[in-house]
Amino acid sequence: MKICLCSLPVEGANQPLDRQRHEGPLGIVPKTAILSLVYEMQRNGYDSSQYDFYDIDMLYPSDQELIDYFTEYRPDIVGLSAVTSTSYQQVKRISNIVKSVLPKTFIVVGGNITAADEAILRCTSSDICVQGDGEIAWGKILSILREYKTIFKNELLSQIKGISYINENNMYISNGFGEPLPSTTLAFPDYKILASGLKKHPEYIYNHFRKAANSGWFTTDERAKESHRPPNIAGLFLSKGCVTRCTFCLRSTKGYRTVPLVNLEHYLLYLRDNFDVGFIQVMDENFGSDKKHAYEAARIFKKADVLWIATGVRCKSVNEEDLKFYKEHNCSALKFGVESGSQKILDLMEKKFDVDDVYTALRVCAKYNIFSPLAIMVGMPGETLETAKETGRFIGKIALMLNTHPKNLNYDLFYALPFPGTPLYDYGVKSGVLDSTPEGTDKYLTDVSNAGTYKRYYVNLNGATMKEVVFWDWLVKLEASRIYNCNKVQSNDKIVETAFKTNQVLEKNTNPHLSLKYTSITFTGISKFFDFYVEGNKLVDLIPRFIIYPILKYMAYLEYLIQRLFDNNRKHNIFKFNGVKVTRLQVDKSHKKSLRNFLD
Numbered sequence: 001m002k003i004c005l006c007s008l009p010v011e012g013a014n015q016p017l018d019r020q021r022h023e024g025p026l027g028i029v030p031k032t033a034i035l036s037l038v039y040e041m042q043r044n045g046y047d048s049s050q051y052d053f054y055d056i057d058m059l060y061p062s063d064q065e066l067i068d069y070f071t072e073y074r075p076d077i078v079g080l081s082a083v084t085s086t087s088y089q090q091v092k093r094i095s096n097i098v099k100s101v102l103p104k105t106f107i108v109v110g111g112n113i114t115a116a117d118e119a120i121l122r123c124t125s126s127d128i129c130v131q132g133d134g135e136i137a138w139g140k141i142l143s144i145l146r147e148y149k150t151i152f153k154n155e156l157l158s159q160i161k162g163i164s165y166i167n168e169n170n171m172y173i174s175n176g177f178g179e180p181l182p183s184t185t186l187a188f189p190d191y192k193i194l195a196s197g198l199k200k201h202p203e204y205i206y207n208h209f210r211k212a213a214n215s216g217w218f219t220t221d222e223r224a225k226e227s228h229r230p231p232n233i234a235g236l237f238l239s240k241g242c243v244t245r246c247t248f249c250l251r252s253t254k255g256y257r258t259v260p261l262v263n264l265e266h267y268l269l270y271l272r273d274n275f276d277v278g279f280i281q282v283m284d285e286n287f288g289s290d291k292k293h294a295y296e297a298a299r300i301f302k303k304a305d306v307l308w309i310a311t312g313v314r315c316k317s318v319n320e321e322d323l324k325f326y327k328e329h330n331c332s333a334l335k336f337g338v339e340s341g342s343q344k345i346l347d348l349m350e351k352k353f354d355v356d357d358v359y360t361a362l363r364v365c366a367k368y369n370i371f372s373p374l375a376i377m378v379g380m381p382g383e384t385l386e387t388a389k390e391t392g393r394f395i396g397k398i399a400l401m402l403n404t405h406p407k408n409l410n411y412d413l414f415y416a417l418p419f420p421g422t423p424l425y426d427y428g429v430k431s432g433v434l435d436s437t438p439e440g441t442d443k444y445l446t447d448v449s450n451a452g453t454y455k456r457y458y459v460n461l462n463g464a465t466m467k468e469v470v471f472w473d474w475l476v477k478l479e480a481s482r483i484y485n486c487n488k489v490q491s492n493d494k495i496v497e498t499a500f501k502t503n504q505v506l507e508k509n510t511n512p513h514l515s516l517k518y519t520s521i522t523f524t525g526i527s528k529f530f531d532f533y534v535e536g537n538k539l540v541d542l543i544p545r546f547i548i549y550p551i552l553k554y555m556a557y558l559e560y561l562i563q564r565l566f567d568n569n570r571k572h573n574i575f576k577f578n579g580v581k582v583t584r585l586q587v588d589k590s591h592k593k594s595l596r597n598f599l600d
Contacts, residue, residue, distance in 0.1 A: 341394020
């Protein structure tokens with residue numbers, strides 16, 4: 001029996017890459033889901049002669065190259081790992097290619113995308129979907145195939161938790177969420193296995209790493225300039241899962257587990273000696289939720305003399321004592337999941353913290369010179385002009401605390417995008433905007449393939465008029481600038497401001513996605529005018545809101561109306577999903593309500 005495991009790109013099928021795999025401030029995330037499947041196969045007696053890893057995401061092969069590979073290797077079963085719903089076109093493309101070459105080969109799909117499992121099973125050439133943790137289910141599927149030469153022994157499939165399929169009567173069958181492995185089985189990335197998936201391009205292994213000096217994440221930490229330190233950043237996970245259930249976020253696994261640290265020091269030395277790594281990106285969704293585990297990891301980072309950042313931290317998971325400890329143990333940056341400066345929106349998102357908790361965490365980070373970039377989201381159901389203003393005021397106050405203009409913070413500003421399996425998507429179905437039938441889901445996932453959480457891909461489940469929708473991001477920036485310029489106190493301390501400006505230059509040099517704001521849609525001249533001449537302008541900030549805001553609001557809407565005239569702009573969601581009138585949520589600020597409360 002021959003087994004093939006494939007990583008899938010998030011880009012749409014046969015789309016040119018917006019960003020090459022070697023570009024961007026941080027490296028390509030190691031394919032931990034596939035590695036975990038390989039580790040489980042090894043524990044069950046499979047050796048490397050029985051399976052092959054094909055890193056389609058990294059190699060980005062053409063259709064012909066895929067045909068050549070599957071024709072030559074001829075696997076009996078193919079596992080497709082699709083991390084996000086935006087990989088749907090790739091699932092359809094690759095499963096169709098496999099079946100055209102090898103009609104009897106079985107195809108199993110895993111990853112977050114399988115929240116839309118019935119659509120995948122009915123509208124692509126896939127045979128089985130795995131939901132949640134897939135290692136145990138994958139092992140049982142392989143056992144059935146090895147013994148019976150087919151996976152469609154329905155009486156056996158019905159006993160495997162975490163899989164779904166279409167039975168012989170054309171009925172959709174789902175066995176729920178997969179069984180998780182114990183945390184003792186979680187391990188760090190094996191780069192020998194990762195390298196095996198690169199075929200004729202072993203040099204692509206270095207796409208997993210980046211130069212810390214070019215990333216912007218370590219700019220404020222003087223220790224990053226120490227001459228003895230190896231230059232590269234590597235990414236790893238110290239935990240799996242999340243302790244909350246934000247209503248816009250899809251949970252790929254249930255519960256929260258931590259990776260055993262017994263081999264961490266040895267692993268860091270391996271990275272140093274083989275890949276020149278002196279910096280670590282902890283890629284957890286919830287670093288620090290297990291405080292004892294986080295402290296031990298920090299001690300090991302310190303002992304191994306590596307600087308580290310964590311790009312997923314809850315502000316409620318840290319206090320001043322923790323942050324002081326992390327800084328003393330080589331922490332350079334922490335990124336908190338903030339999303340909004342409006343308490344109403346935070347509650348609808350089910351963030352489980354208050355705006356004041358964010359201020360406290362960021363204030364302490366500033367005290368200990370821990371770089372803390374922001375990520376902001378607008379467009380959730382319940383968003384209004386007032387909540388957008390609240391978010392802008394929040395950013396402005398953070399900028400005052402850091403003594404640098406909000407424009408220098410270079411914060412990420414996203415628009416909410418609903419994916420199957422989230423309450424946000426369920427709300428879209430309930431509102432009538434989204435069609436949850438397999439055919440409707442197929443069409444929607446095709447539309448959001450190759451999409452990101454940017455304004456041009458926004459699906460309006462909010463009920464606001466487009467005049468308001470296209471102005472939210474501008475309003476956040478206007479309020480942030482106004483708060484800063486009207487309240488700042490002159491200071492000679494330019495250290496933080498200089499660091500943030502340096503980061504902006506680095507971001508422009510390493511992240512080609514920044515230019516897409518102006519190149520992905522025809523006619524963006526008004527947005528350019530706003531970005532370069534309005535945002536941050538002290539004179540604009542002095543003009544009363546009731547005068548300047550309506551003018552700018554209608555300028556943004558005028559740009560949108562002109563953009564709608566161009567056919568090539570209609571590939572973007574914001575020009576598609578605007579025909580259904582959605583009733584806007586009415587939420588009293590005194591009532592802490594989650595979006596889930598509106599799904600009943």
